[in-house]
Amino acid sequence: MFRSLTTRAIIPVTVTVTGFVVVCFFLLYGLMKEDATRDAVHYETNLADTVIKSARYGMLRDDRETMHTLIDNIGSQEGIEHVRIFNKKGLIMFSRDHAEIGRAVDKREAGCIGCHTGPVPATALGRMEQARQFINGRNVPVIAITAPIYNEPACSSAPCHVHPASQKVLGTLDIGLSAIPLKETLATMRSRMIVFSLMVLCLTIGGVAALLRRSVFIPIQKLAEYAAQRVRGEQGGEIPRFNSELDILAEYMKVQEEGRKRSAAKNPATGP
Amino acid sequence: MEQPDTFTTSQEHSQRAENQSTADRRAAIGENIKRLERRANHGLYILAIFITLSIVAVQNFSLLPSFPPAVLSALGKPPSAQMISAALLVYLFSAIILTLARMMEGTGKTGGFAHLGYLAAFYFFYHFSGDMDVHFWAVFAAGVTILSLESYHLWQHCREEILKERALLAELDSLTRKSRLHP
Known part of the structure; x- marks a missing residue:
């Protein structure tokens, strides 16, 4: 099998094109996944900012009833898996899930450890560092954002519950959205890319194989068959003709054959 | 009267030397064929080592001890996954072009263990950048x-080289047969 010209020419082409397309597929899919995740995190960060800005008035007035209603309404939206606000000490003050109100958050958990690695917690994180991905108790993949609620002059001077001006962070908003739509979009993209890659592979390898076969392998095979016939001493059949460099070889074979016929005619004892 | 004897001795000596040289050449060709047969499988051994390395890499090198934090901080921030991916694409493209060029030239040169080193480096870079699960494949x-x-x-x-060596061996055999028939 490996001795035929066709196999020897097609194997390197197949390995090269397949390998390159497969690597490009994985790299491209990785980039697209990264971009889609970044977009989802960007959307969530904006949503978290909107929630914090919406809750600002309620927090200034220390209107807990309004805050609970706000968090409940936001949490009832489709796709939102959890939304909670916890204070500086890590106690959950407001949550869609009322059962967890008053519970303390573990600072070593994902989403908290980003700021609480050192002895002094960090007060600012990059957008992607604020995000975390996990599968929640209901087996739903979640992308969550923890956004700090910063102290403002209005907060430290409010008459109701004054925070010292030196306190940078008053609490944290934790909001998590289901990652199922993102995963479904990625799965659709992946299947489309697989189909596209397979089409590119078939067309490239098939095209190269067809062209090589038509222009090189079949003419060579015809010449080889013709030469094999003459070696076996069989007569008859025209020498094949091609519109390419192989005609020179065919011409040479023809001249050789005529020479052999002439010498056989001159000296019949030797035979053809 | 001594001359014919001397001549015969010299002829025998020459014949013996020629036989000796033919045997040496035959042995050298045989040795060459064995060396080529061994070398033909080198690529498969390297591929097997790479697959073993990949099995370790897919588990995020959990079999190996992790670097102490001091070493990690000394190494500094790893390059971004996008930079590593761009480097991987450039490396793949140039390695394929180089191999195809060597195929066209017909030389037996290969990258061999150097490629294994480059690929291991890519695994390590992705591991340190924390993107191994996405970019492993x-x-x-x-x-x-x-x-x-x-x-x-x-x-x-x-x-191809083995075929050439076998043709040489066949030529030597036919020469030996001829010299036996017409000493």
């Missing part, structure tokens, strides 16, 4: 492509 596919192509090239080259 890209490095694996690149490695399999390059090493398969190299392995095929080496195997084909060795086969």
